[in-house]
Amino acid sequence: MSVPLRIIQYGIGPIGAGIVRLIAEKAHAEFVGAIDIDPAKAGKDLGQVAGLGRDLGIAVSGDATEVLQIPADVVVHSTGSYLTDVKEQLLNCLRANHNVVSSCEELAYPLRKHPELSKELDEVAREIGVTLHGTGVNPGFVMDKLALTLSSVCQRVERVEVRRIVDAGKRRLPLQKKVGAGMSAEQFAREVEAGRIKHHGLPESCAMIADALGLRAESITEIIEPVMAKTDVQTEFLKVAAGQVAGVRQVCRGTGAGGEETLYLELQMYVGAPDAADTIHITGVPDLTLTIPDGTHGDLATAAAVVNAIPLVVAAPAGLKTVADIPVRFSKNF
Amino acid sequence: MSVPLRIIQYGIGPIGAGIVRLIAEKAHAEFVGAIDIDPAKAGKDLGQVAGLGRDLGIAVSGDATEVLQIPADVVVHSTGSYLTDVKEQLLNCLRANHNVVSSCEELAYPLRKHPELSKELDEVAREIGVTLHGTGVNPGFVMDKLALTLSSVCQRVERVEVRRIVDAGKRRLPLQKKVGAGMSAEQFAREVEAGRIKHHGLPESCAMIADALGLRAESITEIIEPVMAKTDVQTEFLKVAAGQVAGVRQVCRGTGAGGEETLYLELQMYVGAPDAADTIHITGVPDLTLTIPDGTHGDLATAAAVVNAIPLVVAAPAGLKTVADIPVRFSKNF
Numbered sequence: 066m067s068v069p070l071r072i073i074q075y076g077i078g079p080i081g082a083g084i085v086r087l088i089a090e091k092a093h094a095e096f097v098g099a100i101d102i103d104p105a106k107a108g109k110d111l112g113q114v115a116g117l118g119r120d121l122g123i124a125v126s127g128d129a130t131e132v133l134q135i136p137a138d139v140v141v142h143s144t145g146s147y148l149t150d151v152k153e154q155l156l157n158c159l160r161a162n163h164n165v166v167s168s169c170e171e172l173a174y175p176l177r178k179h180p181e182l183s184k185e186l187d188e189v190a191r192e193i194g195v196t197l198h199g200t201g202v203n204p205g206f207v208m209d210k211l212a213l214t215l216s217s218v219c220q221r222v223e224r225v226e227v228r229r230i231v232d233a234g235k236r237r238l239p240l241q242k243k244v245g246a247g248m249s250a251e252q253f254a255r256e257v258e259a260g261r262i263k264h265h266g267l268p269e270s271c272a273m274i275a276d277a278l279g280l281r282a283e284s285i286t287e288i289i290e291p292v293m294a295k296t297d298v299q300t301e302f303l304k305v306a307a308g309q310v311a312g313v314r315q316v317c318r319g320t321g322a323g324g325e326e327t328l329y330l331e332l333q334m335y336v337g338a339p340d341a342a343d344t345i346h347i348t349g350v351p352d353l354t355l356t357i358p359d360g361t362h363g364d365l366a367t368a369a370a371v372v373n374a375i376p377l378v379v380a381a382p383a384g385l386k387t388v389a390d391i392p393v394r395f396s397k398n399f
Numbered sequence: 400m401s402v403p404l405r406i407i408q409y410g411i412g413p414i415g416a417g418i419v420r421l422i423a424e425k426a427h428a429e430f431v432g433a434i435d436i437d438p439a440k441a442g443k444d445l446g447q448v449a450g451l452g453r454d455l456g457i458a459v460s461g462d463a464t465e466v467l468q469i470p471a472d473v474v475v476h477s478t479g480s481y482l483t484d485v486k487e488q489l490l491n492c493l494r495a496n497h498n499v500v501s502s503c504e505e506l507a508y509p510l511r512k513h514p515e516l517s518k519e520l521d522e523v524a525r526e527i528g529v530t531l532h533g534t535g536v537n538p539g540f541v542m543d544k545l546a547l548t549l550s551s552v553c554q555r556v557e558r559v560e561v562r563r564i565v566d567a568g569k570r571r572l573p574l575q576k577k578v579g580a581g582m583s584a585e586q587f588a589r590e591v592e593a594g595r596i597k598h599h600g601l602p603e604s605c606a607m608i609a610d611a612l613g614l615r616a617e618s619i620t621e622i623i624e625p626v627m628a629k630t631d632v633q634t635e636f637l638k639v640a641a642g643q644v645a646g647v648r649q650v651c652r653g654t655g656a657g658g659e660e661t662l663y664l665e666l667q668m669y670v671g672a673p674d675a676a677d678t679i680h681i682t683g684v685p686d687l688t689l690t691i692p693d694g695t696h697g698d699l700a701t702a703a704a705v706v707n708a709i710p711l712v713v714a715a716p717a718g719l720k721t722v723a724d725i726p727v728r729f730s731k732n733f
Contacts, residue, residue, distance in 0.1 A: 278728065358688055
């Protein structure tokens with residue numbers, strides 16, 4: 066493409082910053098606006114705020130309404146995990162005539178949890194003629210898109226199981242803290258209760274697979290529990306003693322009306338995990354297992370999934386589209 | 400869907416028969432016509448010819464022109480591997496206003512080897528308003544679509560390597576013979592020379608990945624050589640002595656103008672293969688490896704890929720569409 070894609074970045078937290086740095090490498094992309102509510106970022110250059118180490122010539126603004134007036138091909142949105150929290154932001158983007166690619170986990174497949182809102186977003190997007198899409202590594206890839214792609218060579222699918230085991234000890238300190246490493250079981254329980262320890266997206270992946278493959282999943286449930294350290298674990302940043310919390314284990318199950326389990330999604334993120342890997346198992350004809358040894362790197366992969374989706378979403382039909390609707394791949398340039 | 404998809408089956412060889420048996424399981428599909436040039440099949444019921452063990456109420460006909468007059472939603476085409484051989488069949492399907500899903504290997508990605516013909520097929524399909532699509536397990540999945548999907552979580556892609564190792568000893572007798580098991584090296588060389596030992600599709604997968612990911616592959620080359628048995632191998636059907644040919648090894652390389660190898664696709668199909676698996680390795684950011692232990696079952700998977708594509712192709716925009724364009728998945732019913 067000779068005309069660069071014009072991009073507005075909406076949200077420059079850790080994920081958004083990674084997205085900005087990756088977009089900055091692309092030959093045919095240019096930022097035309099940047100939004101963040103943090104007053105400490107307002108007025109600063111987008112490149113500096115994103116940790117790029119150089120200016121991008123775009124000042125970060127706290128005034129979304131103003132920035133969204135700028136003509137653009139796509140808004141890259143990364144401000145929150147809950148769809149109800151970001152609903153107005155998304156609607157404002159759509160109404161300003163912008164396609165949107167978002168890292169909002171609940172947007173990856175909002176049709177079950179937020180059916181009314183999904184309908185509204187889809188209708189507004191179609192009316193305006195733009196596309197709205199949520200993606201990332203999980204939800205967006207490991208537990209849904211990759212499993213759906215694998216299922217394309219199955220004659221029958223009875224059950225889908227995905228296990229993602231992440232060694233949090235090899236990740237950045239905020240992630241190690243986020244999974245509860247070093248806490249007591251009581252502290253961990255309080256953090257879960259307060260909603261502060263929770264990876265978002267398993268029910269979304271579960272619903273997406275069930276609906277796309279026609280698996281019975283009238284009930285979708287999720288549990289969050291600690292993984293306790295059996296021995297002392299020392300990471301680059303912290304120490305976890307045996308008996309303390311090493312991290313988190315979340316299991317999401319989809320079960321049919323008869324109680325049969327058709328979907329099992331498990332995420333373990335803890336320090337010292339010896340067997341990090343992403344594994345998908347389809348029970349069907351034929352049975353199929355797929356493994357990504359060491360797993361898909363969360364931070365790199367989420368930024369990649371969002372950025373790679375940009376030209377595909379710009380080219381996609383109008384409406385709310387999930388990764389089940391989009392043929393994903395690496396996008397070298399755009 | 401309450402109205403069943405109307406299907407014409409074009410070609411009822413081993414792959415076509417597997418496709419028919421799978422379609423016969425679908426709740427919302429009905430055959431409205433069947434074509435095969437073999438006079439021994441003419442007039443017989445499609446279900447019997449396909450080995451279904453029951454009638455489908457459709458007589459197989461050798462008169463393609465007549466059958467293609469029947470109103471249908473899609474023609475499922477499985478008659479040959481070479482695009483020039485099946486070109487007229489495909490054009491006749493399109494001109495009769497039918498979408499087409501085909502197992503023709505060269506149709507999976509014809510843009511490099513047959514640029515003029517690709518353009519013609521695409522233009523005719525768009526003009527008529529129908530979709531033309533080639534798929535299967537390889538090409539169509541292991542060496543292209545799965546690799547493209549994996550690349551969607553990469554920030555950079557430098558090189559893609561795919562190895563597919565099939566233990567032919569666990570497959571049907573025709574496949575064991577087709578890979579040359581039990582031949583002398585001289586016999587094998589003559590069969591390769593005559594074009595009778597050759598798996599089709601590696602250059603197609605190579606070109607598809609290169610074009611989709613922007614990898615330099617000005618040159619695409621392929622070698623076919625025997626895998627010699629190191630020890631005696633006994634399968635259910637035949638015996639291969641040490642020193643005889645156990646099967647075939649094909650390697651397709653894509654190299655850039657500077658001679659750098661950006662794509663390496665290797666297919667080994669031989670009796671006694673101890674480490675059957677499909678493996679994809681992407682060199683990039685991050686490096687990623689994906690493995691399907693024991694590999695994807697060729698016969699089951701090709702029929703599945705074709706049948707699962709049917710409703711997706713019917714819903715796709717008009718034109719020649721490859722698996723790079725279609726978001727694949729298992730299709731339970733249609």
